Amino acid sequence: MTSELRSLYQEIILDHNKSPRNFRKLSDANRTVVGYNPLCGDHYTLYVRTEDDIIKDIGFQGSGCAISKASASVMTTIVKGKTHAEAEKLFEMFHKLVTGELSGAIDAEELGKLAAFSGVSEFPARVKCASLVWHTLSNALQEKSETVTTE
């Protein structure tokens, strides 16, 4: 494998692709939004239960490429328990990370598992795969119900 590929398909990503976390429908979700990239076929439904501005529970179902699925899985593990504002801030940081715009010293602790997606910035065609479910979450938190696409 080339070093670029190894940095794209890091162990965490391969693991979350193979065994996605929170890969389930929430029966008590109060926000449900679909994320769909018709061009590549990534298609997910995101279920969120929010209470008092806090993401109490989150799950997703659907199918797509390894990057999109791992991104969804990692995202659900990270945003659970966070406030809406904290989740949006993470999205902002994640977006900068995958588009290669994260400048200066990165707080590794703050990034946590999201750092596994740093290799995506070398693959411009894959940015939309990584960011699809984050856009979907953002819409869910803003109570926009229309299907999200990052084509």
Place this chain on the structure above:
Amino acid sequence: MGTVTHAHGSVAVGTGFDPESVRRDFPILKRRVRGNPLVYLDNAATTQKPQPVIDALVQYYASQNANVHRGIHHLSEIATQAYEDVRAKVQRFINAASVREIVFVRGATEAINLVASSFGHAYLNAGDEVVITGMEHHSNIVPWQLACQRRGAHLIVVPITDSGEVVVEEYERRLSPRTKIAALTHVSNALGTVNPVKEMVRLAHQKGIPVLVDGAQAMPHLRVDVRELGCDFYVFSGHKMFGPTGIGVLYGKEEILSAMPPYQGGGDMIKSVSFERTIYHDLPYRFEAGTPNIADGIAYGAALDYLTRLDWQVVANYERALLLYATNAVSTVPGLRIIGTATEKAGVVSFVLDGIHPHDIGTILDQEGIAIRTGHHCAQPVMDRFGIPATARASFAFYNTQEEADRLVIGIQKVVEVFK
């Protein structure tokens, strides 16, 4: 070329055709991608261009550039002559009856839009039907949907089988007294299926129904004789047959074209204009409003010359052997399933891998310098038919080799390794 035995056994591509003899004509094939020699297997999206086509483009702008059909100066005469010579080349290439039947357009998509719009306006009424197959490219679906919506007509789709073939009886049954036109692809871009269009044209004509054939994927692989096929319209793109982008052809039988209203209005398509009345030009200019794509048209002529010089029987045998070889070679990968297993195929190996999304396949192969297409190939109904979101598609041209098919297989094995 002698018989060569490769890693994948006895399927030798010893057909008397040496791909090296043509590869040297395509400068891009010499380049490297991400440190590896380019393996270009995205020919169904667009083909590479031989040197004479590139030279013709440069030469036109360097020494011939002028507008056509209007100047009385020397350069305009030269440009007009060169451009109109290409029309005659196209006519001979597909054996049309007359240059009046050759309309230059941007590509197959525009050609279909032209017919759907103009023919649809003249002949499609509420309750009428347009018949297409379940394996059409979006460009042979959406223009008809638009025409049907405008006129209150219906789009009728002929289903395809699990192997990706049209059942001719099912097609015949859908040709009704309400059918105003059938629009059929000659070769499927997503599956590679070659449809029996000559028979399908015959069946439609028995009921007095005209037929449009989308030849975009057929022209790079088959020698097409429109009068032998008998179709009323045949459309294709220059860039998928080794010519430049932005130039394509609508062939239409003269008697049908001459009865159709204009598509776009403007210069070049008129004889005279006053505010009260415009007299339209004769065929084919009536359908060519505005300054045409002169440079690409002239360079397209160089592509036709190039193809004319090839011994097409030999090339076709080679391509058939190469497709068989590649099909057998990729089939050795565990968990790989080929989508589109028609008896008659051309140029395309579309596949999926168990548990691995085509997008990931495409990214990893690209790191090896192997260019394939992944996605729905602008044929979403085909993907839906097979219950998949996308495929990985390797598509071949006559300059591809057995060794490249081997590298594709090695690349796919690496993909499997990553996701083991």
